[in-house]
Amino acid sequence: MVRVRFAPSPTGALHIGGVRTALYNYLFARAHGGTFILRIEDTDSGRFVPGAEQYIVEALKWCGIVVDEGVSVGGPHAPYRQSERSEIYLKYATELVAKGDAYYAFDTAQELAALRARKEAAGEAFAYNFQIREKLRTSLTMSPGELEELLGNGTQYVIRYKMPKDEQIVMQDLIRGQVIVNSSTLDDKVLYKSMDHLPTYHLANIVDDHLMQITHVIRGEEWLPSLPLHYVLYRSLGWSDTQPQFAHLPLILKPDGKGKLSKRDGDKLGFAVFPLQWTPEVGDGARGFREDGFLPDAFINMLALLGWSPGGDREIMTMEDMVADFSLDKVSRSGARFDPDKARWINAEYLHHSSDAFLAEYLMPILREHHIEASVAYVEHVCSLVKERATLLTDLWDLSRFYFIAPTEYDQKVVAKFWKGDNPRHLARILEIVKAMDTIQEQTAQATIHDFITQEGLPMGGVMNTLRLSLVGANMGASCFAIMETLGQKESVQRIEQALKILPMNDN
RNA sequence: GGCCCAUUCGUCUAUCGGUUAGGACGUUAGAUUUUCAUUCUAGAAAGAGGGGUUCGACUCCCCUAUGGGCUACCA
Numbered sequence: 263m264v265r266v267r268f269a270p271s272p273t274g275a276l277h278i279g280g281v282r283t284a285l286y287n288y289l290f291a292r293a294h295g296g297t298f299i300l301r302i303e304d305t306d307s308g309r310f311v312p313g314a315e316q317y318i319v320e321a322l323k324w325c326g327i328v329v330d331e332g333v334s335v336g337g338p339h340a341p342y343r344q345s346e347r348s349e350i351y352l353k354y355a356t357e358l359v360a361k362g363d364a365y366y367a368f369d370t371a372q373e374l375a376a377l378r379a380r381k382e383a384a385g386e387a388f389a390y391n392f393q394i395r396e397k398l399r400t401s402l403t404m405s406p407g408e409l410e411e412l413l414g415n416g417t418q419y420v421i422r423y424k425m426p427k428d429e430q431i432v433m434q435d436l437i438r439g440q441v442i443v444n445s446s447t448l449d450d451k452v453l454y455k456s457m458d459h460l461p462t463y464h465l466a467n468i469v470d471d472h473l474m475q476i477t478h479v480i481r482g483e484e485w486l487p488s489l490p491l492h493y494v495l496y497r498s499l500g501w502s503d504t505q506p507q508f509a510h511l512p513l514i515l516k517p518d519g520k521g522k523l524s525k526r527d528g529d530k531l532g533f534a535v536f537p538l539q540w541t542p543e544v545g546d547g548a549r550g551f552r553e554d555g556f557l558p559d560a561f562i563n564m565l566a567l568l569g570w571s572p573g574g575d576r577e578i579m580t581m582e583d584m585v586a587d588f589s590l591d592k593v594s595r596s597g598a599r600f601d602p603d604k605a606r607w608i609n610a611e612y613l614h615h616s617s618d619a620f621l622a623e624y625l626m627p628i629l630r631e632h633h634i635e636a637s638v639a640y641v642e643h644v645c646s647l648v649k650e651r652a653t654l655l656t657d658l659w660d661l662s663r664f665y666f667i668a669p670t671e672y673d674q675k676v677v678a679k680f681w682k683g684d685n686p687r688h689l690a691r692i693l694e695i696v697k698a699m700d701t702i703q704e705q706t707a708q709a710t711i712h713d714f715i716t717q718e719g720l721p722m723g724g725v726m727n728t729l730r731l732s733l734v735g736a737n738m739g740a741s742c743f744a745i746m747e748t749l750g751q752k753e754s755v756q757r758i759e760q761a762l763k764i765l766p767m768n769d770n
Numbered sequence: 771g772g773c774c775c776a777u778u779c780g781u782c783u784a785u786c787g788g789u790u791a792g793g794a795c796g797u798u799a800g801a802u803u804u805u806c807a808u809u810c811u812a813g814a815a816a817g818a819g820g821g822g823u824u825c826g827a828c829u830c831c832c833c834u835a836u837g838g839g840c841u842a843c844c845a
Contacts, residue, residue: 271844273845304845367843385771438775441774447772447773456843457843483776513838517781568782570783573783596775596838597839599781601781604781604794607795607796610808739807740805740806
């Protein structure tokens with residue numbers, strides 16, 4: 263039975279790299295009939311950000327990623343917030359000390375900083391490891407009595423893992439294959455912190471994954487360097503035989519390929535890097551894909567393709583399609599640059615195939631904000647005319663406003679180009695034809711007016727663009743006749759009359 | 771600096787030893803269109819470099835280069 267977890271830290275908004283990790287975990291779980299768990303890793307009390315957890319829950323919901331078990335839905339392994347599980351971890355840390363695989367260290371932050379500074383001054387890297395641990399104030403070199411006294415009088419301590427010396431740690435990664443690291447290059451990581459009396463990520467992660475019976479750990483590549491630590495931790499705890507399998511995902515890079523994508527890139531690109539708008543109580547906010555007009559289905563489709571391909575040429579896929587084809591061995595090994603252009607194109611694909619009813623539902627509230635009364639049927643019809651011109655949901659209003667509001671000003675460039683010579687006079691004659699119609703039907707109106715223009719030998723482009731200018735106020739939109747049919751005869755007549763009244767009749 | 775990971779068109783990728791190295795975004799040129807879009811057609815565009823292994827390497831191995839990640843009582 264497959265059990266995977268997405269385990270973010272509530273330190274701010276979840277950026278698209280995190281969402282993609284969640285997505286891959288979710289796809290993997292669904293593909294194997296498994297369980298997708300949401301666990302909050304809030305063991306860094308110093309970086310906790312109020313509202314971040316709620317943001318994560320809402321973001322997953324918007325993406326259509328359904329949590330089976332975890333924070334906000336509960337489950338058999340509750341609680342799923344590590345801060346609420348704090349008493350669990352100390353037990354395992356002290357167990358490791360008892361076994362001799364970990365030890366108490368009493369160095370102060372100042373002492374460590376001094377040590378680090380001295381090493382750096384000598385041009386060497388500082389590592390808290392086998393070479394130095396015997397020379398520091400640790401339980402390794404103390405008498406039992408001395409240790410008991412320090413522990414008893416409340417002296418601050420951390421528990422560090424005693425990384426073995428010169429051992430080849432052989433690991434398996436589902437995406438990268440075998441990875442081997444010599445343990446002497448690793449340091450004695452802190453497992454349990456003195457400051458907030460909470461475990462570090464490494465301990466809490468291993469303990470919870472074990473307790474929650476996680477079968478596969480799918481996480482970002484930034485965790486690969488700590489995989490050896492996790493391996494030896496599982497071994498020390500006696501859990502090697504049930505330890506999960508690991509898959510380290512390639513990173514999502516900045517568009518220029520220089521480094522991991524970050525919040526600042528969003529500002530620089532003028533493009534969202536978060537699923538939802540983020541408005542923290544303090545600090546800077548950030549825009550979201552949702553608010554920028556992306557459809558959730560398009561968003562996850564775009565994200566899924568950043569580092570995974572089903573093989574072959576398929577690109578536009580629903581969540582169900584992706585579940586059916588997802589497998590970790592088709593995840594690529596190299597980092598993927600985020601491409602705003604491709605993201606926009608995918609969204610346009612989804613938008614063009616959205617139903618008019620769905621788009622109208624989005625547009626109606628915007629119309630209400632502009633105090634526009636329109637029937638759902640009318641709005642749906644308008645959506646059918648504008649959607650192929652839209653890339654983002656937010657384009658809809660700009661593309662459709664002239665169907666609801668007569669132009670109050672006219673695009674000067676278009677005026678300069680077409681509202682000249684005899685064109686206004688020709689338009690006045692078109693007006694008479696339109697006036698004579700009871701109703702406007704696209705095909706018949708087109709036939710009638712085109713015939714007139716041809717028979718009178720008038721310039722087709724000049725007349726039609728002038729007509730469009732009077733109707734729309736710009737050189738955009740569907741066929742003039744479709745527009746007139748939508749607007750209705752009365753409104754069409756009014757708009758042509760208004761243009762003839764407002765714009766100068768001729769420039770002779 | 772040390773350790774680890776990676777490397778196919780500008781970008782995302784397909785290829786799992788034998789292909790004219792395919793697709794998509796973007797881009798260029800056309801067509802369609804009264805406009806803006808859409809759509810369609812065509813084009814340019816890639817295996818980092820050097821060694822091996824092999825009858826044959828983009829594909830396997832090694833070295834170099836380049837890029838990235840990690841190197842906290844952060845995750």
